[in-house]
Amino acid sequence: MDTTALLETLRTDLEHALVAVDFDGTLAPIVPDPADSRPAPGAIAALRAIAERGGQVAVITGRDARTAVELGGLDAVPGLVVAGLYGAEQWHDGVLTTLPEPEAMTRLRAELPPVVAQGDPRLWIEDKRLSLVVHGRLAPDPEVALDPLRDPVAKLGEGLGLDVHPGRGVIELRLPGYDKGSALRHVVDELHPTGVLFVGDDLGDLPAFAAVAGLRRAGTPAWSVAVASAEVPEVADAADIRVDGPAGVVALLTALTS
Numbered sequence: 001m002d003t004t005a006l007l008e009t010l011r012t013d014l015e016h017a018l019v020a021v022d023f024d025g026t027l028a029p030i031v032p033d034p035a036d037s038r039p040a041p042g043a044i045a046a047l048r049a050i051a052e053r054g055g056q057v058a059v060i061t062g063r064d065a066r067t068a069v070e071l072g073g074l075d076a077v078p079g080l081v082v083a084g085l086y087g088a089e090q091w092h093d094g095v096l097t098t099l100p101e102p103e104a105m106t107r108l109r110a111e112l113p114p115v116v117a118q119g120d121p122r123l124w125i126e127d128k129r130l131s132l133v134v135h136g137r138l139a140p141d142p143e144v145a146l147d148p149l150r151d152p153v154a155k156l157g158e159g160l161g162l163d164v165h166p167g168r169g170v171i172e173l174r175l176p177g178y179d180k181g182s183a184l185r186h187v188v189d190e191l192h193p194t195g196v197l198f199v200g201d202d203l204g205d206l207p208a209f210a211a212v213a214g215l216r217r218a219g220t221p222a223w224s225v226a227v228a229s230a231e232v233p234e235v236a237d238a239a240d241i242r243v244d245g246p247a248g249v250v251a252l253l254t255a256l257t258s
Helices: 003-012 043-052 065-072 103-116 142-159 180-191 203-217 233-238 245-255
Strands: 017-021 056-060 081-084 089-092 095-097 124-127 131-135 163-167 170-174 195-200 222-227 241-243
Touching: 003 195, 003 245, 017 043, 017 180, 017 245, 043 056, 043 245, 056 180, 065 081, 065 089, 081 180, 103 124, 103 131, 103 142, 131 142, 142 163, 142 170, 163 203, 180 195, 180 203, 195 203, 203 222, 203 233, 222 233, 222 245, 241 245
Parallel strands: 017 056, 017 195, 056 081, 195 222, 222 241
Antiparallel strands: 081 089, 089 095, 124 131, 131 170, 163 170
16 A cells, blocks of 8 residues: 555544554564663654644553553643553543453463473563563574473463463463454544554554454555564565554654644
8 A cells, every 4th residue: 555645545634533553663662671662752742743633542552551651651642542451451531441350360470480480591571460471582582582482381371261472572471352453443433533544563463454454344544554573574464554663653653744
């Protein structure tokens, strides 16, 4: 698809459009420690400009919503909706709606560390309350470091009734029934936009790309944009448009109000 056509269509009715973006790897560069993640220069200003022109803005992320807001300074964007943990929680106008923690997560918190301890010592676990993530990004080759643990981690997650998902240098165990596709559709159902743009970079964004395709088949102008990477080339292959890194995302978002 043509980026120029995307921009022209969304600009025409920006005040009724939805611009939805992932956080890590999209608004913010991927970093070894997720606590160090910050939006790329100009990212928040670009989202704020879209909101000030009347556009609906959402961040759809695997992060818990409050952490994404705090790390990203997202509360600077008027009217922003943050769908966190793949839609298991939502932040809007300072109000957080979330789910209670199930027993399976309590058990996972106790049973996952001994499994991870059998692998590369540079692996570590990020606790997002409703999901746990095994990180390999501190190792020279994250995917190689994670490989020996893929089967035992999957077996543990499945035994607890949790979904197990690979990502860029990570393995995530999370609540079943939540993904970025359902999160995007929920936001669309709430806001009724006349056009939709979703930007993502990782395997977890593929359900949102599929949701975009479904919206388009149903008659809503909609586009998926991938931040291309060598780690997960299938993400770029699944998108309508590709950009280069978070800087490319910022340039695209900025062009919407130029």
